[in-house]
Amino acid sequence: MSALQNFRLVIQTIQNLENLRTDMVNNANEHLTMLANGVEIDKIAGFINDCATEYLKRIQWQQSILDTPLRRSNLSAGLAIIGSSLAEVGAVATPIRNRALELAAAPKKTAEDITAACNIILTNVEKSDSVWPE
Amino acid sequence: MAFPQGIDFRSTSAYVTDPTDHTYEISTTANYPRTSAQGNTVGWETITGTLNGRDRSTSVDARIAGLIFNSSTTGNMTYRIDLPSSGSYLIKGAAHDAITGVKDTKLEVSDTTTLLVTAWDQASMVFLEPVDITNVKMAASSWPSGQGSRTLTWSTTIARFKLTQPTSGGTQNFPFISNIYIESAGETFIPRVLFMGGANT
Numbered sequence: 001m002s003a004l005q006n007f008r009l010v011i012q013t014i015q016n017l018e019n020l021r022t023d024m025v026n027n028a029n030e031h032l033t034m035l036a037n038g039v040e041i042d043k044i045a046g047f048i049n050d051c052a053t054e055y056l057k058r059i060q061w062q063q064s065i066l067d068t069p070l071r072r073s074n075l076s077a078g079l080a081i082i083g084s085s086l087a088e089v090g091a092v093a094t095p096i097r098n099r100a101l102e103l104a105a106a107p108k109k110t111a112e113d114i115t116a117a118c119n120i121i122l123t124n125v126e127k128s129d130s131v132w133p134e
Numbered sequence: 135m136a137f138p139q140g141i142d143f144r145s146t147s148a149y150v151t152d153p154t155d156h157t158y159e160i161s162t163t164a165n166y167p168r169t170s171a172q173g174n175t176v177g178w179e180t181i182t183g184t185l186n187g188r189d190r191s192t193s194v195d196a197r198i199a200g201l202i203f204n205s206s207t208t209g210n211m212t213y214r215i216d217l218p219s220s221g222s223y224l225i226k227g228a229a230h231d232a233i234t235g236v237k238d239t240k241l242e243v244s245d246t247t248t249l250l251v252t253a254w255d256q257a258s259m260v261f262l263e264p265v266d267i268t269n270v271k272m273a274a275s276s277w278p279s280g281q282g283s284r285t286l287t288w289s290t291t292i293a294r295f296k297l298t299q300p301t302s303g304g305t306q307n308f309p310f311i312s313n314i315y316i317e318s319a320g321e322t323f324i325p326r327v328l329f330m331g332g333a334n335t
Binding site: 023026027047048053 | 151157164165166168169170171174175177
């Protein structure tokens, strides 16, 4: 693939992983707001579980690239353009994946459980800086 | 993924409170993939032109309180919602601008790249009252329960909602949208037989 095609993989990787961090924090806050507004625990628990599944799906998109030698090589070449590496992507993706797994496994039967589950994200995932409000 | 999923387009997230099954969309830049609070992957996928959000009225239903429009008269934008599976889905929506009513917009709903249906394809349409997905204009107070729907079948898991210029052109060519809603239409009811042959086991 051309350098431009490889770089597209980089742009999408950044968009996927950095947006994911933002989504995880925003959604945790949203779920706490739902709790404060009296939305049923079961409904919030369902939303959190569905979010965790989607977070892991997005992480898996990245893993699929790493598992395919040609795509892995192309992403690596694209990352080299900006002086980054697969290791740096992994350093971002792995903690996010671990938090998503913890979120999926966390109990969600009570209001305290929901708060604790949201705090897994809020205390461990840092929302990336943004030029514009999000 | 948890459907239904509603998307309420506006400028400020806290301007109104969305129903539980809805989330706001305030981004004016491409933001797909975004995981909504309901656990669905959504977002602006492609944008040609410049998007702007507006908060219009807290006196109407929260779902149609605002809008996002494209300030380029040759612009268009596509919102993507990933579906849990192929199949039939019921969609609703609204184009509504409570302050500046006259606009030109057209909605194209696609199954990945296959066009399924269009709506709002009319030049210089007045949107001071919301227009639903079936092109029926109604009072804002009637829209929540009175809006129509369309049931469409997707063979893929990518639902695209493209806002673009109306076919016949117009004078205010700023494609815009206020609300999208989608839910599964494929559920079947299976009655349970509790007693058979007189034996209650």
